[in-house]
Amino acid sequence: MAKLQSPIKEKFENLVNKSNEQFENGKHNDSIITLEEAWDLLPEPKGVYSEESFYLVKDIIDTCFILKDYKKAKEWSNKIYITGLARKDTGKKEFISGKVAFELGEVEVAKEFFDIANKKSEGRCFEGEDPKYLRYFKS
Structure with missing residues (x-):
């Protein structure tokens, strides 16, 4: 570094x-x-x-x-x-991209990013975040 x-x-x-x-x-x-x-x-x-x-x-x-x-x-x-x-790759970048896509109404793209972030973080990416993202991901 x-x-x-x-x-x-x-x-x-x-x-x-x-x-x-x-x-x-x-x-x-x-x-x-x-x-x-x-x-x-x-x-x-x-x-x-x-x-x-x-x-x-x-x-x-x-x-x-x-x-x-x-x-x-x-x-x-x-x-x-x-x-x-x-940096250790914990899915933070994908989670951020997922949030942005979600807010832009690109929900399918958001779901793909959330899926990658969820796998990399073993589910921790949603902790401390607006619960709407996890609700959407699980829907």
């Missing part, structure tokens, strides 16, 4: 902190824009910066959900597969 080096590391951390502050102040769109700037700072291949790339994309998607901007969430859920390359 690669580590970000100075001065990129400091710039990246400053942007993430700025985004967190914007988020806490209810400026969700600004928070996403700032996280996108942080994404652009990550050198290629971005996925070797496992923790930074995965959590940054996850935070963007989570914020898109707050804004109910599922189209933008889908753009980023497609990118999540090039993040966190050294």
